[in-house]
Amino acid sequence: MQKAREDILSRFILASEEDPETMNDRYLRDIVLSFLIAGKDTTADTLSWFFYMLCKNPVVQDKVASEIEESVEWAQEDNMETFTTRLKQGAIDKMHCLHATLTETLRLYPAVPVDGKMADEDDVLPNGYRVIIGDGMNYMIYAMGRMKYLWGEDAEEFRPERWLANGVFQQESPYKFVSFNAGPRICLGKEFAYRQMKIMAATLIHFFRFILEDESKGPIYKTMFTLHMDKGLYLFAQHRKISA
Template sequence: MEISLVSFVFPTFLLFFFFLLLFKRRSTPTPPNYAPLKGYPVVGNIPYLIKNSHRILDWSAQLIPLSPTGTVTVAPFVFTADPANVEHVTKTRFANYHKPEPIIAAISDCLGRGLATTNGAEWRIHRKAATNEFSTASLRAFAYESACRTLTAQLLPLLLRVSRSGEVLDLTDALERFAFDHTCSLVFGEGAGCLGGEEGCEGDRFFCAFETAARLCVERAKQPFTLVWRIKKWLRVGSERRLLEAMEIVHAYVDRRMRRRPAADSSGWRDDLISRFTAGGHSEEFVRDNLISFVLAGRDTTPSALTWFFWVLSSRPDVVAQIREEIERIRSGRRQGETLLTQDDLKQMNYLQAAISETLRLYPPVPLVPRECLEDDELPDGARVLRGWVVMYNAHAMGRREALWGRDCEEYRPERWLEEGVFRPRSSSVYPAFNAGARACVGKEVAHLLMKVVGASVLEKFDVEVVEASGRRRLLMAMKMEGGLQVKLKQRRA
C-alpha cells in the first residue's frame, strides 16, 4: 500500500513556491482552473495552505464538492476526486507524475531505496520483483497459513483472556501487533512474537524501534527546511540521533533474520519473501530495503482498516448478524472438527467482503495520494497542471461523492457491493483504496485475506463492545483512529 505522508510534505513545497513567486515570473499564464479561493497578492494561496496544512484531508474534501468536475486548484496543488483524472495520473500519464522527492527524502533513512521510495527506472525494477512474488498462489497460501498460526497462537488467546477478565483492551494496538507478527512471518519465515510476548524481548524491541523510526520520519517531514534535520543528522543530535538508534535496531534485526533463515523444505524451497527475494539474485541491500517496506505496509495499513471496520460494526448489529449468518451457512456444509475458515470458505464470504470494502470506501487507510507533475499537463476534465505542481487524488472524498456512489454515499451500506448476493468489485480509479494504476498495492490480495480471516474469526467468537473511541482521523503513515479503539469483549457460545 501507499504510505500516507501527505500533510507533512506541505511545508517544503510551500517554501519552494513562496520563493518562486518572489523571484521568478513564469511566462506561462495561470491556467483557468476551478479555483474556489481568491489568492493574495504576491504570495498567492500560501496563507490558505499554511492555515489548513494540519487538516489538509478534511479541507480538500470540503473544497472538492464545490467544483462541478470534482477538481479544485489551490496552486501549486490540484485536488481531485474525478476517476478519469485518477486514471490519467496513475496510468495514462504515469511517467509524468512521480512520488514527490520531499516525501522520499524524509522516509528513505527508514525505508532505504525500495518499492516505496523510488521513481522511474529504479522503481520499475523493484516493482517487477515484488509483483513476481505477490502474484503467486503459493505466496497467498503461505500468507493464509501464517495468518492462521498467528491468529490461533496469539490473537485469539489474547482476546479470550481479555473477555474472561473483563478488562478494557486497546484493539488497535492488538491488531497492529498481530499484523506486525503476521507480516514478519510472511517476510522472514518467523513471527516477531510481539503480541503476547514479553516486553523487552527481541521482537518487542523490533516492533517499538520500527514504530519510533516511522514516527520520527513523520516528524522530520513536518519541518519546513530539510536542512534543519540534515544538520541534526550530521551532528547526530536530538530526534535524528533517536532515529539512527532505532534504525540500528531495525537493521540489526533484519540482518540477523537474513543470516538465519529457516531451513528449506524437502524440495529446497521456502515460501517466505526473504527466501524468494534472495533466490532472485538480488543484492542484500535490495532485499533488506524492500523487506522493511513490506513490514511497514503490513504493520500500518491493514490494522488501520480493521480498526475502522470494528468501530463501524459496533453501531451496526444488523451487519454483524448477516456476517455471522454467512459464516454459519458456510460452516454447515463442512465436516465437524474443522475450526478455522479455509481460503475457499473466505472466497465464498461475499457479504463479509462487501462489508470490508464498504469500510475501505469510507475510511481508506491512505486517503490522499500526492503526485508531482514533471512537465505541464492537462487532466481529462480540462484542469491544467504546471510543472512542479502536485496533484492529489482524494480517496476519502471519492468515497463520499454522490456522482460516484449515489445519494446514500455517506451511508454505510455493504449491499451496494452485491449483485444477487455476489460481490462485484469496482474499478480502482473509482475506488482507489489500494491505490490505482501502475502503483496499485502489490499486497492487495494478501491484505484482503488477512482482513477477512481476522474479521470472521473475531466476530464469530466474540461480541465487541466499544468503550471509548474518538472516531477522529489521524494521518501518519496510514489514516489511524486517534487514541485507538478501546473495547470490551464477551465470548459467544459455540
C-alpha cells in the same frame, strides 16, 4: 523432518536462492521495510474502523458472523488457533458479505485518506488543466468515498449491501473506489490485505460479539499518512454462542 516455513519473507529468501545477485540482502531488506510501511498501519487502521462500524451496525455484525459459520468447516471443539488453520483460501473466498463490509469500511474510512502525485513531465489532465513537470497534486480519497455524485444519495450511509448482487461481491472501477489507488501504481498488497483482514476478522467474529465500551463517544480522527483512530478503539467482547 522440519516443515519448510511458509511466511512471505521465507518465500522471498527461497526465491533469492535462484537469483542471489538481484535478490541480495539489501533487496530483501527493502522488501521487508516496504511491506511493513505499506501494510501494517493500513490494515490495522481499517480493522479498527471495521469493528467500529460493526458495533454501530449489529445486524451487519450478525450477518457477517453467520456467513463465517457457513463458509468454514469448523468444529465445536475448535479454539482460535485451530479455527484459524481452517481459514483456507476456499473458505475465505466464500465470504462475500465480509468482503463487502470491509470494502464499505474502506470507502468511508480509507486507510490512506489523501494521496499525492507529482508530474513527471508537462501534461494536460483530462479536464484540460495544465500541469508542469514537478507540479504536485493530491487526490482526496476520503472525500471521493463520500461524494453523492459517485455513490448516490446514500453516500454517507454504511451499506455493505451496495457491493453485493445476489449475495456476490461486485467490484467497482478502481477509478471510482480509489482506496487502493488506481492504474499502474495500484496497491501491490491489495489482495494480501483483504486476506489478512478477513482471517483476523473471521477468527474474532466467530468467537466473539463486539460492543462499544462507551456508546456515547464517537471516534476521533487522527489524520497522519494513514487514517488512525485517536487513542484507539475500546470494545467489550462477549462470547458468541455458536450453533452446533
